Amino acid sequence: MSVGLVVVSHSPKIAEGVRDLAAQMAADVRIVPAGGTDEGGIGTSFSVVMAAVESAQSGDGVVVLTDLGSAVMTADSVLEFLDDDARALVRVPDAPLVEGAVAAAVAAQGGADLDRVTADAVAAGGPGSPSTGAASGGADAGADRAGAADExxxxxxxxxxxxxxxxxxxxxxxxxxxxxxxxxxxxxxxxxxxxxxxxxxxxxxxxxxxxxxxxxxxxxxxxxxxxxxxxxxxx
Missing domain, CATH: 3.30.1340.10 (HPr-like)
Incomplete structure (x- = not known):
């Protein structure tokens, strides 16, 4: 089991391409593309994203990566629809789509928990990136990997x-x-x-x-x- 990923894009081809790229780094991670409308056109779809979140969920949580503003709105709508327990296991970070997906996939492949996977996706945006605590649906995170620096x-x-x-x-x-x-x-x-x-x-x-x-x-x-x-x- 590992944290799952959902790639939300207005373009089905972009979502699938990002999935394929991230999967090269993380063969054991469930990465689900959620691109386009219900008919496969350009846009985003509540039902497509909801189905992807459900498919990616293994019990360890799901990180949802998005491209443009309305994709974020669609993902946030899915969050609002979930019950409290399910919502607690989903993050929609403010992270770059491609770099964030690759970084999150690598972290998930290594067995990182939901907050760490989210933090790595956000950090992929560079030094000016917001903290994980600002991610939609998430709790404060980003604690140091090794709290004890005894060696x-x-x-x-x-x-x-x-x-x-x-x-x-x-x-x-x-x-x-x-x-x-x-x-x-x-x-x-x-x-x-x-x-x-x-x-x-x-x-x-x-x-x-x-x-x-x-x-x-x-x-x-x-x-x-x-x-x-x-x-x-x-x-």
Whole structure:
């Protein structure tokens, strides 16, 4: 089981394309496209979004990603229709559609809870993004991944794979670090965020400087070293 995702777009093709892209990073996550009207035209549909939310729900919650303003309104209408218990398990964050879906999918694949998946989707919007607490239907979230910084470890590693830290390696690294009880930074950005890792644009030969704190700090450093050393299994 994992947090499910719904991709709401005015265009069925965009919704399906974002689903397909995010699924490349998260094969085990239920990602449901909700694009277009009931007839398959351009627009949004209450019934299409409602069916997608119900389909994506496994009991761990659902994060709904939207494209334009009326898509948000449709998603919010679905929230209002749900009973209190069901509404508590759905989030409609203010997050970018593509980057947010990829970041949320990676977090969900790594076993993150609903609030963490939501927070990662929001963070994909960049440093100026609103906090998770502002997301529709959500509770305050965004607590540090590792509250106890009782251990600190560092390491430096040189990328050997031909294309560097592109989408797939970034997703592998984010998933692996997200599963550990540690707060890990790679070249100054959150190592558990696939979008933040991709902003580094680190190519072959680039050095990754890693700093980790928390109970699993040493494991985090070892994990980065192992993945980099294996070339992210791309050879």
């Amino acid at each position: 600190t470890a560092t390491g430096s590693f040189t990328l050997v794979n031909a294309v560097g830290l592109h989408a797939r390696p970034a997703a592998m690294l984010a998933q692996a670090l997200g599963a550990l009880d540690a707060q890990t930074e790679v070249n100054g950005v959150d190592g558990a965020s696939v979008t933040m890792l991709m902003t580094l644009a680190a190519g072959q030969g680039s050095t990754l400087t890693v700093r980790s704190s928390g109970p699993d700090a040493e494991r985090a450093i070892q994990t980065v070293g192992d993945l980099v050393g294996r070339g992210f299994d791309e050879d």
